[in-house]
Amino acid sequence: MLSKFPRTSVIFFAVILPLLAHPQKKDVTIRIVQDDDVVISDLEKSSLLLQKKTFRIQVLLQNIKGVYAFASLNDSLFRLPDTDPVPGFATLPDMVVREDPFNKEKELIVSRDNWSYWFYDPGTAQHPFNRKVIVLDSGRVVGSRTIKHLYIIPDRLTIKLKDINEPLYLLFVAVDEEDDKGRPLKELLRKKIKIEWREED
Numbered sequence: 001m002l003s004k005f006p007r008t009s010v011i012f013f014a015v016i017l018p019l020l021a022h023p024q025k026k027d028v029t030i031r032i033v034q035d036d037d038v039v040i041s042d043l044e045k046s047s048l049l050l051q052k053k054t055f056r057i058q059v060l061l062q063n064i065k066g067v068y069a070f071a072s073l074n075d076s077l078f079r080l081p082d083t084d085p086v087p088g089f090a091t092l093p094d095m096v097v098r099e100d101p102f103n104k105e106k107e108l109i110v111s112r113d114n115w116s117y118w119f120y121d122p123g124t125a126q127h128p129f130n131r132k133v134i135v136l137d138s139g140r141v142v143g144s145r146t147i148k149h150l151y152i153i154p155d156r157l158t159i160k161l162k163d164i165n166e167p168l169y170l171l172f173v174a175v176d177e178e179d180d181k182g183r184p185l186k187e188l189l190r191k192k193i194k195i196e197w198r199e200e201d
Helices: 007-021 089-095
Strands: 027-034 037-040 045-051 055-062 066-072 107-110 116-119 134-137 140-147 149-152 157-160 168-178 184-198
Touching: 027 045, 027 168, 027 184, 037 045, 055 066, 066 107, 089 168, 089 184, 107 140
Parallel strands: 045 184, 107 149
Antiparallel strands: 027 037, 027 055, 055 140, 066 116, 066 168, 134 140, 149 157, 168 184
């Protein structure tokens, strides 16, 4: 005679099996905020006008550890067609520069070929976002980076936002699959943002 499953086991499998059948969705949402106004939300390619003063980059990570961020005063990667692979995609981790924990300097690193990696891992003590990270639920967190100035890597130069006179180009890339050494295999998404400037009101 076959024994029956306990009722609790039936409930467990009824809840868990659909989750196993449908992998959790991975996603990244980028927002630019200035004076508590959301200047831009989740469009694939966007241009916006900011005042030359402090702004924030908000990153919603959904079932993904982090996102690669590239900032430049040159538009070469911004003009890259979405169908073309990101140059050096498989070696992105090797091009990441070290940033201060908790965004202590309130800066955005600008480079010709270096990337940042903005991540949150509850298993580590530090991360590159502002200290306070909001955990929405299992798998979803929001980290912010307050930007008060740019740090230009090639010139080792700090530029205050009020002194910027040229557009800033941002490219964000999220990885969908990695190999056993953490090297990217498949791109999940990319987002491009061009920031132009106006004088403060």
